[in-house]
Amino acid sequence: MREIGDAVTRISGLVGAARQYSQLDRAPHRVVDVHDLLDATLVMVKGKIPAQVKLVREYDRSLPPVPAYAAELNQVWTNLIDNALGAMGEKGVLTVRTGRVGDLLAVEITDTGPGIPPDVRPRIFEPFFTTKPVGAGTGLGLDISYRIVVHKHHGDIRVETEPGRTTFRVLLPVTEGPPPA
């Protein structure tokens, strides 16, 4: 009986995360706590995290909720986490951090992979640019993420990289901006 109870708890947790992730039953644009979105995304990608990759969450819970297209932001976290996992392979540390930078909210995804070489760095946000083998990468993850963050949320997405430490930082305005073009 206890195992059934545990399974039901796990399943309803997964269903809740899937709803939070897909946002299908929610208004597309509303005020959200980014931590709820990050946690839902992490539940969805958990199966892809290798046993020897450690997940570290450093959340600043004092951050205000932000106006956002929640499902689209979930796509951004998914793309950044997917890249981070891809860069690290079987072993490493994935850190998901939130904080404040001036009057912007920052979400950072850091991996301990090899970093982005200087000749590759200027091209990563180009559509269809990928260094992955044919069939493995579409080269669209960062292009789509850039559009969602910069064009739809009037935010910014930046990268800092060196061997052993790559951070993608998404900056989001805390207050409502002009409607997207």
Ligand SMILES: Nc1ncnc2c1ncn2[C@@H]1O[C@H](COP(=O)(O)OP(=O)(O)O)[C@@H](O)[C@H]1O
């Ligand atoms: N965390 C990362 N570490 C190293 N390289 C990265 C990372 N994130 C992105 N890149 C580089 O940027 C390229 C483009 O990423 P993306 O647009 O997501 O396309 P894809 O993942 O399909 O290749 C990747 O092929 C890779 O070379």
Ligand SMILES: [Mg+2]
């Ligand atoms: Mg990608």
